[in-house]
Each structure stands twice: as structure tokens, then as C-alpha cells.
Amino acid sequence: MTYEEVRARFPVLGRVAYLNAGTSGPLAQATLDAIADELRRAGEEGRSGRDYYERTLARRAGVRRRIAAEIGARPEQLALTESTTAGCNVVLAGLDLRPDDEVVITDTEHFGLLGPVIASGAQVRVARLEQATGDAALERLLGEVTSRTRLLAVSHVSWITGHRLDIARLKQASDVPLLVDGAQSVGAIPVDATVADFYTVSGQKWLCGPDATGALFVADPESLRVARPSYHGQKSHDRLAATFEPRPDASRFDTGWIPTPSLAGLEAALEDLPPWRYERAAEIATRCRELLAERFEVVTASGHGTLVSFRPRADPRKTAAHLYERGVVVRDIPDTDLVRVSCGWWTSEDDLRRLIDELTAGNPLE
Numbered sequence: 243m244t245y246e247e248v249r250a251r252f253p254v255l256g257r258v259a260y261l262n263a264g265t266s267g268p269l270a271q272a273t274l275d276a277i278a279d280e281l282r283r284a285g286e287e288g289r290s291g292r293d294y295y296e297r298t299l300a301r302r303a304g305v306r307r308r309i310a311a312e313i314g315a316r317p318e319q320l321a322l323t324e325s326t327t328a329g330c331n332v333v334l335a336g337l338d339l340r341p342d343d344e345v346v347i348t349d350t351e352h353f354g355l356l357g358p359v360i361a362s363g364a365q366v367r368v369a370r371l372e373q374a375t376g377d378a379a380l381e382r383l384l385g386e387v388t389s390r391t392r393l394l395a396v397s398h399v400s401w402i403t404g405h406r407l408d409i410a411r412l413k414q415a416s417d418v419p420l421l422v423d424g425a426q427s428v429g430a431i432p433v434d435a436t437v438a439d440f441y442t443v444s445g446q447k448w449l450c451g452p453d454a455t456g457a458l459f460v461a462d463p464e465s466l467r468v469a470r471p472s473y474h475g476q477k478s479h480d481r482l483a484a485t486f487e488p489r490p491d492a493s494r495f496d497t498g499w500i501p502t503p504s505l506a507g508l509e510a511a512l513e514d515l516p517p518w519r520y521e522r523a524a525e526i527a528t529r530c531r532e533l534l535a536e537r538f539e540v541v542t543a544s545g546h547g548t549l550v551s552f553r554p555r556a557d558p559r560k561t562a563a564h565l566y567e568r569g570v571v572v573r574d575i576p577d578t579d580l581v582r583v584s585c586g587w588w589t590s591e592d593d594l595r596r597l598i599d600e601l602t603a604g605n606p607l608e
């Protein structure tokens with residue numbers, strides 16, 4: 243499986259320099275075909291009948307197995323969700339936090355984690371990492387932990403700075419339950435979710451799956467109440483007694499129905515992934531950083547994930563919009579002066595050249 247062969251799987255890459263998997267990854271033709279085929283069947287055969295349900299359940303199992311393999315977990319440790327945000331909501335609701343409990347987060351969390359933390363009603367302590375990385379970042383986080391801390395909730399890779407936290411060392415240093423937001427890590431860097439208590443997955447980003455797909459790793463299902471029950475999470479229920487028994491494993495936290503076409507698309511996206519993908523993603527992110535650093539202030543330190551954030555000379559929102567018009571897809575980070583570039587294993591040197599050329603040659607914004 244050569245690099246050229248796998249890159250050719252993604253139609254969008256033939257058209258634009260697509261550097262925004264941190265928002266939504268490129269979709270492969272096989273993924274699009276799998277979605278279209280299931281949709282066609284739904285139209286022609288209807289969304290009912292034994293075949294349909296058995297196929298859908300088999301696809302749920304297939305997705306669970308494949309995502310688990312991707313993050314070093316067992317399928318029984320995984321709930322299927324529609325997003326990282328949904329996974330965070332399951333955890334924060336299930337912990338039954340009280341107003342005098344505390345949750346420690348960092349200053350660069352996405353609302354997908356921040357929102358559920360705030361809604362939990364617990365007190366939120368925000369560790370100011372600023373640009374700190376490595377041991378300094380861990381120290382600042384651990385400095386916020388008190389006897390009332392019920393949860394540490396952090397991104398593995400920050401969506402703003404692109405910095406990676408050493409979550410294994412964080413967990414070793416503190417026995418507080420650890421929720422990791424994996425939106426910017428799963429599919430981008432090697433992940434062992436089992437070092438955490440809870441770890442979220444977004445299917446639509448670096449796994450290149452359809453929208454509204456994802457998962458939640460739960461190390462011990464008994465550590466969390468089922469606060470958001472869905473039909474797929476119950477083993478049995480009694481309508482008259484008004485009781486239910488959750489499924490024995492992490493599937494008790496499944497958040498609901500995922501459209502069969504989306505399951506088919508995600509299964510296809512997770513098939514046949516090149517074994518060299520993480521090395522190549524790291525190499526091309528390093529290259530991107532080097533090229534940008536020759537001309538701009540780059541805030542992402544080297545050797546982290548696959549996001550590279552830098553300060554453009556002009557307004558970041560206008561810069562991203564200008565680049566988009568010129569066929570280079572990146573994003574600005576709201577409320578900062580940063581533009582963020584996402585480098586996947588599919589990213590080419592030519593994509594990066596186009597980015598640099600458009601940023602430097604005759605940019606009317608500069």
C-alpha cells in the first residue's frame with residue numbers, strides 16, 4: 243500500500259489542500275460508497291425487517307471492535323456515541339457531582355468538554371497551562387488538585403495549541419479519576435486509552451468517518467451511573483415496575499441509534515488503514531512546523547500531535563477565509579490570534595507548499 247495509493251482514496255485531496263481534519267477529516271471514496279449503498283438499501287428495502295436489524299447490530303459490533311483496536315481497548319470497554327461532547331456528557335452526568343465537588347481542567351479545553359463540566363454543577367478549577375508543556379504542564383495541573391477533586395478532565399492534544407499531555411504520567415501522579423478528550427488524538431497519534439478512566443473518540447475527525455459518530459472508553463462500567471439511558475444500553479426493562487437492568491459492559495453507556503449508513507461509512511473508514519500512518523503523520527506535521535516557523539511565530543512546540551498553530555500577520559479569521567478562497571483549507575481559532583493547520587497521514591509536501599505560497603505570495607491581507 244503506497245502513499246500515493248492511499249492518498250488517492252480521498253476525492254477532496256485532488257481538489258484542495260485540505261488541512262482541517264481537526265474539524266472534520268477527509269472522506270475516502272470507499273466511505274462515501276458504503277454510506278450511499280446503505281442509504282440506497284434503506285430506500286429500496288425499507289428500514290425494517292430481520293435482515294436490516296441484524297445488519298445494523300453487526301455494524302455496531304464491527305465499529306465497536308475497530309475503534310477499540312485503534313485505542314488499545316477491548317470492545318466491551320467501549321460505548322458508541324455520536325461525539326466527544328456526548329461522551330463527556332455521559333461521564334459528567336454519571337458521576338453525580340455536587341456543588342462542593344471540584345473538577346480540574348486546563349485553560350485550553352474545547353466547549354465539548356468544558357460545557358459538560360460546567361453543567362455538572364461542580365466547582366471548576368482551571369489550570370493555567372498557557373504555553374507550558376511536559377512536566378511543567380503536569381505540575382500546573384496537579385497543583386489544582388485538592389481533597390475535593392472528583393475528576394481531572396483534559397484533552398490529550400489541545401485543539402488550540404496542538405500540545406500533547408502525557409496522560410499516562412498524569413494518571414500515575416494522581417489517583418483522581420481521569421477523563422481524556424481524545425477528539426484531537428484518536429487516529430492522529432498512537433493512543434492507549436486504558437491509561438485513563440474515561441476516554442472519548444470523535445469519528446468524524448482523524449478517523450475520517452461520517453458526521454455524528456464516536457465512542458467512549460470506560461475502564462470500569464460500575465464506576466459511573468447510567469444517567470443518560472438509551473435503548474441500546476439496557477439489558478432488560480420492566481414497564482410496570484419501571485425498572486431497568488443495564489447491559490453488563492460499557493455498552494450500557496451507548497448514547498442511542500447511529501444511522502446504519504454512518505456505521506457502514508465508519509467501518510469502511512477504519513478498514514485497511516496504512517500501518518505507517520502515525521509515523522508519516524508525525525513527519526509531515528514536523529515538516530509543516532518547520533516551513534511555518536521560517537516565516538511566522540509558531541506556538542506549537544515540536545514533537546506533539548498533528549496540529550500546528552501559528553500567528554498569521556493579518557487577522558486570523560480573514561486569513562483562513564482568504565486561504566479557503568484559494569483552495570487551502572485551515573481554520574482560525576476563535577478568541578485567539580491563531581490559525582491552525584491539521585496534518586494527517588494523507589497530507590503531502592505539495593499541500594504544505596500551497597499553504598506557504600498562499601500565505602506569503604501576494605496575500606492582499608498583508
Ligand SMILES: Cc1ncc(COP(=O)(O)O)c(C=O)c1O
Nearest residue numbers: 325326327352354397401425444
Ligand atoms: C478538543 C476537542 N474536544 C471536543 C471537540 C468536539 O468534538 P465533537 O464534535 O466530536 O463533540 C472538538 C472539536 O473540534 C475538539 O477539538
